[in-house]
Amino acid sequence: MKKVDHILKNALVLTMDEALHHYHQGAVAIHGDSIVAVGIEREVLSEYSSEDTLDCSNNIVMPGLINMHTHLPMTLLRGLSDDLRLDVWLMGYVMPVEREFVTPEFVRLGTQIACAELIRSGVTCFADMYYFEDSVAQAASEMGLRGICSQTVIKFPTPDAHSYEESIEASRNLIRKWKGHPLIVPSVAPHAAYTCPPEILHAVTELALEYDVPIHTHIAETAEEVESMRKETGMPVVPYLKKQGLFEAKCFAAHCVHIDEGEIRTLLHSGVGVSHNPSSNLKLSSGIAPITKMIELGLNVGIGTDGTASNNDLDFFEEIRLASFLAKGSSGDPTVIPAQKALEMATRLGARAIHLEDIIGSLEVGKRADLILVDIFNLHNSPQFSHAEFGPYAQIVYAGKSTDVTDVMVNGKWLMRNRNLLGVDEAKLIAQSQEYAHEIDQFLIKRENSVLSKLIAIGGTSQEESFEVQAKLSILDPKPILSKLSKPEVEILRKRHYHEYDTYFSFKGEEGRLRFREDHFIEDNGEISNVRSRLTLLQPSRENRYPQDVLLSRSRYLSPAVQSLRFYREYFKPSREVEIEKDRLRFLIKYEDEEFYINIDNIQKPDLGQFLEIKSNTWSQKDAQEKSEKIVDLMHFLDISPERTTSKDYIEIVETEDNE
């Protein structure tokens, strides 16, 4: 009789091995960090004994679940913003808050909360991707969880790096520090093909191959990503990454929502594992991944929760059920991804997908003792039928709850007993998280109250302020002005023809307006040669008036409009929106040694007729005074009466007419 550290007996043991062996009166013997026996109770007990023998009261013992794609520290951003489009959510809320708040301490606390939640949900191994990944590894290993910790590398500055080279360096340090740890597998995470240029992809592949660590990335989460990748490179994401050599390392990828059968085969032959994240994909409307086809072709597909900012929790039972339901619902075939297959995805297939199948994913002799106990004798899972072979699997997947998990062991060590987390002060974690939430609330409330702050939050450092003097008046016919401009007193430095589409956002309780302008450059042959979008915040402050109503105009904050009009609409939530469309001839001229812009505008929508604008940039009170005087001169030269100028912007003219 061999003595072992633990024996679990009187259990319904689901081994989740290749043949799905299960034992109705089963037992598992554990010694050190490993499983030394699993099978029929009588046989296990005839060979092994232990001072710690647990009667499982006929409940289920099975391998711990594997959450193969998540961003653990984002528990602190749970519920930050919901029911928004991906770009608004990510670029309008998540990234600005991350830039402001993410530190090693933030990451540590967020990871602790996440680990507690994972353990309660029966998860014994995770694959994380975030910043300051060393803090994730530290916090998770202290809590006893197994995990792949992947340091993010991306082309933008991040909370933990000014450049991607710093992130590569951080990844190398992470790998050196954690390689060989009994619980933590260090890894590098090139964020995605569209955020990582080839030099990043090559650098991370080299690093992963040098240290034989896995690469964790996102692939084809949205249709837009695939579309723009096709435009840029002529191919979809999977062949592009293969061409860049990424798959030479041990890879696994989240999402893979928009990939075709050929790409599935490429992933299969390249040994790339896939994480299916049904809650996140639904909540962000990314689409439905073709997992039925993936599984049919033999791809290793596991399940992930993604981060809690897009889920909004780490309840793994929800994900498993949804993986099955969604496959049935989207395929029109209720027999696909049956309960046992969904549970394989959550265990053995997930382990294989993250390249850890040799040590976890099933209850087999020699594997690590990562296992959970699930109570199935409760009201919401009664009664129990025994006629169907896969009945217990269906119980867990279709009627089980994460709160049915009673006990969790990782690497031979208990982390939860009878629903009590060992060594975790939950109340303290909750209180600490609340302090962060309070600070983030203050930050966001302040920002939400000012259009300028919101603009700065998404525009990064690209905003600039400008001042100008300007005169403007309605004209009936531009011809006389054009002929004057060809006189020798005027030197034309540049002439451009534009068609401009402006959308003005107004806001309740704010005088400022935001203008989204799409400029179409029109060539002499009438063709559009270029399109440019700009966002301009028009502040209400008219600081001064000069002779003949020449105006020192509003301060303007400009930024290139890299997002769509729809994005800005949903992000800024204007109370009113007005469109103005005009044809503009724009001259840059020199008159009396001073440069001026002359705009001859034909306002077509709404039909306001034609206007002349004379403008010049300025930088000081004195300069503005001088320039305003020269503008009056120029008007005289152009045979225009300065008395007829208006101080109104086009938008103001439109709104005045609307109100009349």
Added chain:
Amino acid sequence: MKKVDHILKNALVLTMDEALHHYHQGAVAIHGDSIVAVGIEREVLSEYSSEDTLDCSNNIVMPGLINMHTHLPMTLLRGLSDDLRLDVWLMGYVMPVEREFVTPEFVRLGTQIACAELIRSGVTCFADMYYFEDSVAQAASEMGLRGICSQTVIKFPTPDAHSYEESIEASRNLIRKWKGHPLIVPSVAPHAAYTCPPEILHAVTELALEYDVPIHTHIAETAEEVESMRKETGMPVVPYLKKQGLFEAKCFAAHCVHIDEGEIRTLLHSGVGVSHNPSSNLKLSSGIAPITKMIELGLNVGIGTDGTASNNDLDFFEEIRLASFLAKGSSGDPTVIPAQKALEMATRLGARAIHLEDIIGSLEVGKRADLILVDIFNLHNSPQFSHAEFGPYAQIVYAGKSTDVTDVMVNGKWLMRNRNLLGVDEAKLIAQSQEYAHEIDQFLIKRENSVLSKLIAIGGTSQEESFEVQAKLSILDPKPILSKLSKPEVEILRKRHYHEYDTYFSFKGEEGRLRFREDHFIEDNGEISNVRSRLTLLQPSRENRYPQDVLLSRSRYLSPAVQSLRFYREYFKPSREVEIEKDRLRFLIKYEDEEFYINIDNIQKPDLGQFLEIKSNTWSQKDAQEKSEKIVDLMHFLDISPERTTSKDYIEIVETEDNE
């Protein structure tokens, strides 16, 4: 200061009223069965006091949830069979078991388990549809839950009625007994348009109008239902039901998965409420209901779990989250059905849909005190942000769990306090349910072991046994036989030309075979005039041999094949399947005063060549002996040597060739 029965204070009160008023430091005062005050705590406490004042520790107080479509007693069939197609699941498992087991006692126990589960999940009102509905009403009212109890009426015999007239009578008795009860609203449930002919629809409408009770039905759950309704009536389900007058009563309908915008408008104008059942629709692959469009057009859409046999639990938090997720995922727009809208569906919109909005669905003065407390200060819902107006709604919908519900009150009476169900012996309910499961297991195990039992289970009483004597032999040319048949010794009573497609199912460990035959009747002009399908169980017992190998053939159990070949394949799960296709000329002749069938068969797939069969039905040993002698005579007359006969069936010939 007015004395009231209960006050809930220090709560985050979500009233779920039309304007979505909520109070961060709110209170609710309850007296008798009703809410007498709701609002800011300070204001409520300045007017009311109570000896039962509960400090809610800042947790959420909100109206109880409304599960508007379920089949409560089916908790006892939870997990009976999973991962099957709707028809196999329903006709192969659920209905045979219901026919055998459903009694008032079964219904009572199933309802008790369901009610306990509903209360734990925060549901305070359900709308049920089942058999023996009086037992549902009795059990639910004893447990203190509010519910609409709808007696099923359907054209088939049911566990509680031999005919629909009996069900109508039971409905009338139910209504008379329960009408006016403080908790129970009796109702009648015509099962669906495709299972209720017009006379049933008219009878239930008349009954509902006579007593002013609601009608509860299923509409357009599957695409097939709509397709066949179009074929039969020339219109889809909604206009058909409207034409039958059903919507003159207060109606509500489950599913409505396959309805178009016109039908949505019809439901809207007819005041019909809709129950969206996302889990059930996904699990059975029924499709995704267009709830975004319904909500946009103003239809009253609530949420239902459907029965536990297709869900598999009554966890209402899952349903709410899935309603939101699925709408986002299927519309491609993550902003649709935001958290607050999903929660409205689960409360006020659901109440409106089941025509009870005047008494439940929101926390408003004068409405019944049906409310729940939800703990949001837990690990999986931390932290809490306050900058977003609808943050608490998002917390409940996206990160909340049913196990977060701590207290439940219905009609002013506590049913659960601090997660303890009051007056419910859960262990006893679980044990009793297990007794049923054991009996059902025995029934199914016995049935699964015999193809004949499985055939009887789905074929009802239509099976019959037949015996025949037969001789069969290979021929090269049918012409000489055909010319002999035109001689005066033979009277041809009937001649038919068929093309027959046979699929044989074989089973491991069973000698019997199941044959699915599709007969195409071919007219003289070569056109197919009719198609008929039959299912035949071919038992292996060859009971006797007669002169010249004339055979007393196997006993046969016949039933019309009303389901598809696919259905039978998935229901019977054969271990082997063989197809045989043949052209058959079939004569019914009289020879020497005895009737015989003559088949001239050309076996085309696989190509076995031509065969002659002579057969006659028989009923006794003596008759079989006499007929076999006459068959030998007939063979002589046809110039055929009786020595060449074979005793093998075509399928046996095929299998013999396969093995060689």
